Amino acid sequence: MPQRLIVILVEGSYIIQSGIELLIQEIPDLVLTEVYDGTEKKLVDKIQQKKPDVVIINPNILNETVRSVANQLNKNGVFLVGLVDNNTPDNLCSLFKLCMNINDGKYELLEILKNIAGNKTSGNAKKTTISELTNRELTILKQVVFGLTNQEIADKLFLSIHTITTHRKNITRKLGIKTVSGLTVYALINKIVELGEIEQK
Amino acid sequence: MLIQKEMKLADVIHHDHKLVPVINRFNIHLGFGDKSIEDLCVEKEINLEFFLTILNAYHDHKYFPKKHLQSFPASVLVNYLNKSHRYYLDYKLPELEDFIMKLAEKTELDKATFTLLKNFFSEYKSELIQHINREEERVYPYVLQLESAIEKGNISPELIRQMDEYPIGDYETEHDNIEEKLFDLKNIIIKYLPELKNDDLLFLILKELFELENDLNDHSRIENMILVPKVEAMEFSIKTRNQ
Numbered sequence: 001m002p003q004r005l006i007v008i009l010v011e012g013s014y015i016i017q018s019g020i021e022l023l024i025q026e027i028p029d030l031v032l033t034e035v036y037d038g039t040e041k042k043l044v045d046k047i048q049q050k051k052p053d054v055v056i057i058n059p060n061i062l063n064e065t066v067r068s069v070a071n072q073l074n075k076n077g078v079f080l081v082g083l084v085d086n087n088t089p090d091n092l093c094s095l096f097k098l099c100m101n102i103n104d105g106k107y108e109l110l111e112i113l114k115n116i117a118g119n120k121t122s123g124n125a126k127k128t129t130i131s132e133l134t135n136r137e138l139t140i141l142k143q144v145v146f147g148l149t150n151q152e153i154a155d156k157l158f159l160s161i162h163t164i165t166t167h168r169k170n171i172t173r174k175l176g177i178k179t180v181s182g183l184t185v186y187a188l189i190n191k192i193v194e195l196g197e198i199e200q201k
Numbered sequence: 202m203l204i205q206k207e208m209k210l211a212d213v214i215h216h217d218h219k220l221v222p223v224i225n226r227f228n229i230h231l232g233f234g235d236k237s238i239e240d241l242c243v244e245k246e247i248n249l250e251f252f253l254t255i256l257n258a259y260h261d262h263k264y265f266p267k268k269h270l271q272s273f274p275a276s277v278l279v280n281y282l283n284k285s286h287r288y289y290l291d292y293k294l295p296e297l298e299d300f301i302m303k304l305a306e307k308t309e310l311d312k313a314t315f316t317l318l319k320n321f322f323s324e325y326k327s328e329l330i331q332h333i334n335r336e337e338e339r340v341y342p343y344v345l346q347l348e349s350a351i352e353k354g355n356i357s358p359e360l361i362r363q364m365d366e367y368p369i370g371d372y373e374t375e376h377d378n379i380e381e382k383l384f385d386l387k388n389i390i391i392k393y394l395p396e397l398k399n400d401d402l403l404f405l406i407l408k409e410l411f412e413l414e415n416d417l418n419d420h421s422r423i424e425n426m427i428l429v430p431k432v433e434a435m436e437f438s439i440k441t442r443n444q
């Protein structure tokens with residue numbers, strides 16, 4: 001799973017909050033971590049503490065403070081998205097990098113969210129999804145398949161048990177296989193070990 | 202969709218066919234015409250409220266009214282859990298095993314990989330059987346005895362001894378996650394098998410695995426979050442009564 005973008009929503013209506021939440025769940029690169037209704041004190045500070053990548057704001061609920069909120073967040077490199085309707089004046093829309101109109105259909109709204117995700121992740125985040133194991137991980141995988149415990153592997157390879165558990169977590173995460181028997185099947189199918197080797201041990 | 206008692210069961214099944222195995226556990230078999238859920242419950246002497254709650258919880262995973270489910274008698278819960286065990290052992294496991302055995306004749310999967318899959322599955326199968334047996338031989342009978350002892354106000358020394366020896370908290374700690382291996386098997390099939398020209402059978406196996414995993418998750422959730430706290434409360438009430 002690539003590193004996900006943190007999204008914060010500022011919107012007062014429960015129904016619209018839930019709707020936006022459902023839409024965001026459909027885009028795996030985005031995760032909604034916090035929802036504010038716009039009445040919070042020191043809203044900008046609260047938002048900034050969460051270090052969001054994207055903030056979606058309904059400008060109507062912030063009234064006259066909207067400009068200063070937008071400017072402060074903009075300075076911090078947050079990707080600002082306006083949640084507007086057909087009556088929102090154009091000069092408010094211009095405060096945002098992108099606008100979502102709540103009267104739009106699912107298709108249009110998802111296109112905008114995809115756009116946001118694509119914009120921000122195209123650089124480095126996507127590259128973190130390498131599924132291949134490193135040489136060190138391969139060595140450790142073999143030992144696991146041979147039935148050694150983490151402690152035994154640590155002793156054999158002169159590594160700390162902590163390092164071994166970290167490697168094992170990474171192996172499981174990369175392969176999507178949790179159990180030792182599952183790892184054994186994987187290693188045999190991919191000829192990382194031979195059946196004879198396992199039987200000897 | 203919230204399932205309600207006035208609804209025709211046929212409409213509910215049209216809406217979510219995954220509920221078929223669940224209604225089976227309540228002794229309802231297909232061919233029930235236009236009867237409403239309520240009518241069927243009267244006819245088959247089913248606890249209506251429990252049936253509705255289970256249907257809704259299975260249909261929508263976010264709908265899981267813990268307090269409400271804990272309010273049903275342990276015997277009702279155990280009966281349902283027992284029935285789903287039967288579904289896994291008598292129906293799901295044999296079916297999956299059958300599909301896996303057929304891989305050898307129906308596909309060009311090489312013999313070594315076939316043997317790996319077969320062995321992995323049979324290992325899983327015996328783990329699941331062992332898991333279920335322990336619950337049926339040890340845990341569930343204990344739960345039922347506790348409940349009936351409290352009802353009758355007659356707590357035998359034997360029961361107290363059992364309570365000390367194997368309290369429900371011990372079951373909770375050793376209650377292992379029986380879905381893990383299924384998860385692995387799914388990934389092995391999805392990601393790591395050699396490409397086959399004819400993989401229809403693998404599709405079927407995957408579909409079965411997803412269904413079984415989903416059902417087991419639901420089952421364990423009832424054991425861990427409903428049965429265990431309920432039994433803990435019963436144990437507590439016996440302990441305080443005896444002091």
Ligand SMILES: [Fe+2]
Pocket residue numbers: 282286333336420424
């Ligand atoms: Fe069980």
Ligand SMILES: [Fe+2]
Pocket residue numbers: 332336376421424
């Ligand atoms: Fe269980």
